[in-house]
Amino acid sequence: MAEESERKRFLAQREAEKEEERRAREKIRQKLQQDKLERKGILGLPREDPPTMKPATALPQKIKNSQPVDPDLLPVKPATKKELMRECLRSLKRQNKDDNARTMRAFQTLMIYVKNIANNPDEEIFRKIRISNPAFQDRVGKFEEGIQFLELCGFERDEGGDFLLLPQEKVDMSALTLAGSELQNALTNPYFGLLSG
Structure with a gap:
């Protein structure tokens, strides 16, 4: 019984360590993402917030499969x-x-x-x-x-x-x-x- 109790305590401790390690990795990941955003701001690049980024809209199927598109024919967004x-x-x-x-x-x-x-x-x-x-x-x-x-x-x-x-x-x-x-x-x-x- 003592062995079984020791084994359970060891497994619980190991599980707690894994959870702590996972939280630490997540915290580091968030810090890296924040640093990345701050660096982009320092360099004058546009900041982006990954969760709110929209996927690029796909070109219509007709254009996708045809010859290369002339960039002058694509709509131009006016400068702000x-x-x-x-x-x-x-x-x-x-x-x-x-x-x-x-x-x-x-x-x-x-x-x-x-x-x-x-x-x-x-x-x-x-x-x-x-x-x-x-x-x-x-x-x-x-x-x-x-x-x-x-x-x-x-x-x-x-x-x-x-x-x-x-x-x-x-x-x-x-x-x-x-x-x-x-x-x-x-x-x-x-x-x-x-x-x-």
């Missing part, structure tokens, strides 16, 4: 404002990859414009930029992408082309928040714009 903003910033960074300080100064200046308007949407002084201003030209104005980024935030050129204006009725807080988020990513992510084509 976020994607357009990110591409402006990436392009600016790629064009100045040899002068990181110039790029960072442009990003910081754009961030100041966005923050000032978001914090004081009623103040016209923050919604009006003289294009010929030497400081503006040196930091942002000489980059076509910098102007495009401001236009995506809602700025428009005045009739004379001397100013970039953001009319008070066109202040879009969601666009400004999006712009601030993209700029923050560009300022803090050392690989921003360098890994994309």
Whole structure:
């Protein structure tokens, strides 16, 4: 009986160890998945949540079995404002990859414009930029992408082309928040714009 009791205790202990080991493996697996998602965020890659990922939609049977499909004939999803903003910033960074300080100064200046308007949407002084201003030209104005980024935030050129204006009725807080988020990513992510084509 003592032997049988010892054997049962040994089996129970072994089962408990296996269960503990399984929980530890699951915890490590979850940590690895979280680290993977965080790394994707650091590298500027789109984050994905595996449980909510949708399977790729299959091409219709007719297309699948026929000749290769010309990519120009497939429907094109229009770019979102976020994607357009990110591409402006990436392009600016790629064009100045040899002068990181110039790029960072442009990003910081754009961030100041966005923050000032978001914090004081009623103040016209923050919604009006003289294009010929030497400081503006040196930091942002000489980059076509910098102007495009401001236009995506809602700025428009005045009739004379001397100013970039953001009319008070066109202040879009969601666009400004999006712009601030993209700029923050560009300022803090050392690989921003360098890994994309």
